Amino acid sequence: xxxxxxxxxxxxxxxxxxxxxxxxxxxxxxxxxxxxxxxxxxxxxxxxxxxxxxxxxxxxxxxxxxxxxxxxxxxxxxxxxxxxxxxxxxxxxxxxxxxxxxxxxxxxxxxxxxxxxxxxxxxxxxxxxxxxxxxx
Ligand code: HEM
Numbered sequence: 001x002x003x004x005x006x007x008x009x010x011x012x013x014x015x016x017x018x019x020x021x022x023x024x025x026x027x028x029x030x031x032x033x034x035x036x037x038x039x040x041x042x043x044x045x046x047x048x049x050x051x052x053x054x055x056x057x058x059x060x061x062x063x064x065x066x067x068x069x070x071x072x073x074x075x076x077x078x079x080x081x082x083x084x085x086x087x088x089x090x091x092x093x094x095x096x097x098x099x100x101x102x103x104x105x106x107x108x109x110x111x112x113x114x115x116x117x118x119x120x121x122x123x124x125x126x127x128x129x130x131x132x133x134x135x136x
Pocket of ligand 1: 026029030034037038041042045095098099102103107108110111114115117118
């Protein structure tokens with residue numbers, strides 16, 4: 001039996017964990033700590049895969065959840081939601097490419113791609129938490 005009511009909170013935690021791992025992993029590569037960087041970024045990827053599974057499981061069961069707020073908060077919510085959703089789709093190929101290049105030891109190219117992947121992925125993770133806070 002899946003505890004559907006708990007999944008939104010779990011999803012927000014997974015988003016927060018991936019944001020944290022990305023920031024820590026970035027800190028490691030700035031200090032040339034490649035193994036620690038690899039572990040953090042690999043973990044951020046694993047956590048994000050878990051998020052997608054949990055997110056799809058929840059929405060397959062519950063359908064869409066309507067935002068109840070009105071006025072300025074509604075504008076803010078939909079601005080965040082739309083930018084979050086568009087970038088969430090965009091980062092899938094970016095993350096896969098960035099990871100692939102690193103795993104093939106093509107680090108010069110990895111770095112070029114990662115400079116886009118890292119901030120966009122971080123934005124998607126953080127706004128994922130914000131959307132949860134606004135919606136539930
Ligand atoms: C998708 C996950 C990953 C992201 C988002 C990511 C992010 C980054 C970023 C932003 C940089 C550039 C840092 C800077 O400009 O100073 C970088 C560099 C680097 N990353 Fe990753 N990384 C990921 C996975 C990996 C993995 C799995 C490895 C495996 C060893 C790795 C190894 C490296 C190395 C060696 C560099 C230094 C490259 C250079 O300066 O020439 N990364 N990464």
